[in-house]
Amino acid sequence: MNQAKNLSPARLGRMRDVLGGHVARGDVPGLVALVARRGEVHVEALGTAETGGGAPIRRDTVFRIASVTKQITAAAAMTMVEECLLRLDDPVDDLLPELARPRVLAHxxxxxxxxxxxxxxxxxxxxxxxxxxxxxxxxxxxxxPIQRAMDEAGVAPRPGGQSLDPGIWLKRLGELPLVHQPGERWMYDTGMDVLGILMSRAAGRPLPDLLAERLFEPLGMTDTGFHVPAGRLHRLPFAYRPDPETGTLVPADDRSRWASPPVFPSGAGGPGLVSTADDLLAFCTMMLNRGRHRGERILSRPSVELMTTDQLTAGQKADNAVFFGGNSGWGLGVGVLTRRDDLAAVPGRFGWDGGTGTSVYTDPAEHLIGILLTQRAMTSPAPPPWHRDFWTCAYQAIDD
Known part of the structure; x- marks a missing residue:
């Protein structure tokens, strides 16, 4: 465990005590918490891979990161914008004819x-x-009616991800009307899955290969992908969700499902990528360095700045207070903090949470990266206590 000169060792000990309490009480079976600041890295790996025991959680444990996938997909998309393979304000009609000339519900x-x-x-x-x-x-x-139709067609956002082939899924989505006019309102999730299909068609490459070539390989993210190779499957812990009646943690998915590539590689994160704390640290460090990684440029500075600038109006956020909480917005594929009303609510901090129990944010103002990986599914967009405690502990440890 590294003692970070930019972080208080005593206060990092407080983080271990607080998060260890959540593990001891059974709130989460295990977790990896990472805080990095100005090149110094502090990691806590606590608990076990399954309830009641099992292998200990380690720094290199592979977690399902769910919607944390979105910021990774967006970064890869921006590399394609920079190469003029995609243009931000071009219609998607040519590549996605399924969505050409859409109809929109009257309300x-x-x-x-x-x-x-x-x-x-x-x-x-x-x-x-x-x-x-x-x-x-x-x-x-x-x-x-549109909710029922989306459910029946198998195109509604759902935590377990899409089971249809992407082409069939997109065809069914395009057969339904839009809920709002394009550009009018923010609606969660679906746009990033459509983006993944668009990227694949524009590059003539499957999305998993595209992400590997543009981000994972240059960043050294060797444990990140849409499935876990057989030789690493033992590093994937069991996943849990609380029983709605008893609150007891029950299995959320079969670990074996991750042994082979999914039918629908989700750019949105349902279920999305698997990754490790150090792989995510490499990605976040590149973003913190405004697109550079070890002397190589992955993204331009202007692209990172555009991605991490709130793009929404107050009206577009109005129906989504549970996501934005009055102090944040959305850039290009990533959440952005806009108002300081808590320890960790630093304007300009960007990132997102994953429904499988993950939280990954980068703070340029404080030069801080925070990564929390757990195996307990969230039950609401509002963060659970152990998420809030992690971020409080990360910021209270700043020592300058």
Missing amino acids: PAAPLDDTVPAHRPITVRDLLTLRLGTGAVMAPPGAT
Whole structure:
């Protein structure tokens, strides 16, 4: 365990005590917590790979990172924008004819045949900013016709990911009307899955290969991908979710499902990539260095700055207070803090959480990277206590 000169050793000990308490109480079976600042790295690996015992969690344990995938997909997309393979304000129609000339519901609760033409085409920017016009409808399940139709078609966002071939999924999505006009409102998740398909078609390469070539290989992210090779499967811990009635942790998925590539590699993160704390540190360090990694440029500085600038209006955030909490917004594929109202709420801090229990943010103002990886699924976009405690402990340890 490294003692970081930019972080208080005593206060890092407090982090271990606080997070260790969550493990001891059974809130999470195990976790890896990493805080990096100005080249110094502090890591805590606590608990076990399964409830009741098993192998200890280690620094190189491989975790399901879910929606943390989004910022990685977005960074790869921006490398393609820089090469002019994609253009932010170009319509997606040529590459995604399934989404050409969309119809839009007259209002979000309208019958599926009560539609109007889209005011304009869907663009690449719409996908990255999640203003595609469709996605997760924040209402009780089945409350509106479009929710029921998305569920029946198998295209609604869901934690377990999509089971359809991407082409079939996109065809079914395109057969349904949009909920909002393109560019009008922020709707979670779906735009990043569409973006992954767009990227694959633009490059003529499967999304897993595309991410490997553009990010994982140059950054040395050797344990990151859409599945876990057989020789590393033992490093993937069991995943859990709380039983809604008892609160007891129960298995969330079969570990063996990760032994082979998925039918639908999700750019959004359902279920998305697997990774380790050190692989994610490499990615975040590149972003903190404004696109550079060990002297090589992965992204331009302007691209990183654009990605990490809030792109939403107040009206576009209005229906999504549970995601933004009044102090944040959304850039290109990544959440961005905009207002200081807590220890960790530093304006300009960017990143996102994953529904499988992960949280990864980069803070340029404090030169700080925080990575929390657990195997307990979240039950709400609002962070659970151990997430909040991790971020409090990370920022209270700053020693200058």
